[in-house]
Amino acid sequence: MSFVDELKSAVTPRAALLVVGVFALQMLFIASYVGALHHPKPKDVPFGVVAPAQASAPLVTRLERLPGGPLDPRAVADEAEARKQILNRDIYGALIADPAGRTDTLLVASGGGKALSVTLEATFREVAAAEHRELRTVDVAPASPQDFNGLSAFYLVIGWCVGGYICAAILAISAGARPAGAERAVIRLGALALYAILGGLGGALIVGPILGALPGSVAALWGLGALVVFAVGATTLALQSLFGIVGIGLAILLIVVAGNPSAGGAFPLPMLPPFWQLIGPALPPGAGTWAARSIAYFKGNDMLGSMLVLSAWAVVGAAITVMMSALKQSMPAAAAPADSARP
16 A cells, blocks of 8 residues: 555545644634733723712813723712722722822722732822822722632633533543434433532532632532533533534634633733623633622622523523434434434
């Protein structure tokens, strides 16, 4: 057998296409992570301004005109209201101006992402220095001392996501998993649900009682973790049922390549480029990270949107998995061999 014949035998067209797909995934991975994270800077950060009536509007205007447009300032009635809006996650910080004195107060919330709170403090120290004023910083929702740079919630959710798509991939391609009829699909989803419950509990215990990395309700983190794992797993099963083994690669593209850098983990959403800001909250890693930080540092506030996003991925993924499996089961017998080539 000639070398060319040996090469053709060793590298089938299907294998070559899969390698090309892996190469494309690799390039997208690099482009997505570097594109999202190589030059973080705040842009239109929702921000409160507390000042006497005669000084409020001019101060808001000055902050709107800061170079690069880092802030989206709005007047807030008083400090109590500013603190409330920060804890409700309506704004990321607030300036309490004191025109009668020489010291202003900056309110931040490092629990929502330390990189942004540090950037806000640096920005306002420059402003204060230019005006020969002093600045006092108060962290109204501080990250745990055991939560370095406020990243533990992000890493927790990434771990849940990894478990979700790997578990689903194993269920989809393991021996005995073909043909995937409706009954088999329901069994897969049931196994995934059990795994999600255990994975959610394990993650919550590790970051809470075991390591002390995150405060907040262990039960709430458990429930969130179970939903994240199931949502990612059901999405992976749905993509596999639609596209075969390629669907598992698409799940990695969706969750790892697009979802992780846009999740607001290393840098909160206002510090990411517009594309990643747009997609982040709609994908499981971003929705999960937001909800985990809300549980840990913001008394569970502003979680509804994230929970709806995760629930939608879970419900739609499960529905597509069952429907596609039922459709395959009802196909004529002549079509079965072609389908069985897919996991």
